[in-house]
Amino acid sequence: MIADQDIAVLKSAILRFVPLTAEEWDLLLPALAYHHLSKGEKWINEGQKEQRMGIVLSGNMRHYYTRDGAEKTTYFYFENHFVGSYISALTNKPSQLTIEALTDCRLLTFPYAHLQMLYEKAPRWERFGRLLAEYLAIGLEERMAGLLTMSPEERYPELLHGNKQKILERIPQHYIANYLGITPVSLSRIRKRLLEK
Amino acid sequence: MIADQDIAVLKSAILRFVPLTAEEWDLLLPALAYHHLSKGEKWINEGQKEQRMGIVLSGNMRHYYTRDGAEKTTYFYFENHFVGSYISALTNKPSQLTIEALTDCRLLTFPYAHLQMLYEKAPRWERFGRLLAEYLAIGLEERMAGLLTMSPEERYPELLHGNKQKILERIPQHYIANYLGITPVSLSRIRKRLLEK
């Protein structure tokens, strides 16, 4: 029903954090579900308690906060990334985030509650949970340090020359501007300035 | 050697995350050390691999990044808060952060490596590690959402009316301005504007 190769993608992503025996891995299998999202479709809506997390098999997504009608993009998801309103799942509060497909997307997901159940059943899964949370915290910390210590003009080239440049090229610039916390107009000015150098 | 009541403060902070048997708790005891810091003293220096974490028994501290000679404060620590360059410990890289005492401080600390050892020895401690990382991630996420979706003028009153206002009143405003990501001059203008309302 779910393609073996899709399951293999998820498995290898999890094994990057922690080794699992076949028995431990099998505990997750019954919870898996496959999703397809069309471009522009929202997977998780603000205010909603979507309690699933998963992995992006193909396509890319973004998540954003909405405030006073304005969207603030804070993350892009690409293939092989874990995706979900993890904080909403942790706090069991409605998501502040909206997660949207920027292109057609294929996802493999499972309920966060199932993962929590695995924490009780198997220490190895609890370790996975710890390492996942630590990984998330490291990413958030780096992101915040960048936001606070660098200007948009400095952050933009860093974003472009990171390990995602090929994918970012396919993302419309107004999303990137939004991610940088500036307007498309301002990003256009920055690009012009950078070209002149 | 270490006062019982100081140990009790740490114990209760940890028990807020996870219940521990007496035996499990005792595993941490031999690693504990007491520190005193004078006002202005730095506990962790940027570039250094200080691998301890701990709890603030009394006093308050801040941590900041340094870039181009400018400091960017990203956190204040108060009594009963865990303190440390947690990300540096997790990644085992030199700290990007400097942690400084804003007043005379009393700390109770232990090596992060000891905690990691406890992860191996006792599943309950591993659970503590997971919950601590999740707690950290939640805090970082909220902080970042605030940074991105609110202006300094909105963030300042929220900071003041949070659960820390009494302590924040004792912290010089240029640190708070720095935390908000603005100059002291700008904060002064914001304060004036808010008073006029």
Add this chain to the structure above:
DNA sequence: CCATTTTCTTATCTTATGTAAACGTTTTCC
């Protein structure tokens, strides 16, 4: 207790950014 340092405010000047609008180009999708 007085000199020094720190803290906070105010004023001026400059610069960067957002808003709004216009325009050409590209992409999307009936």
Add this chain to the structure above:
DNA sequence: GGAAAACGTTTACATAAGATAAGAAAATGG
């Protein structure tokens, strides 16, 4: 294939923030 929408850039203008300097008030420390 062609109309409509989305996208990226540019301009003009208003606004907000940073830099800098100066001064008053408060805290600190010898």
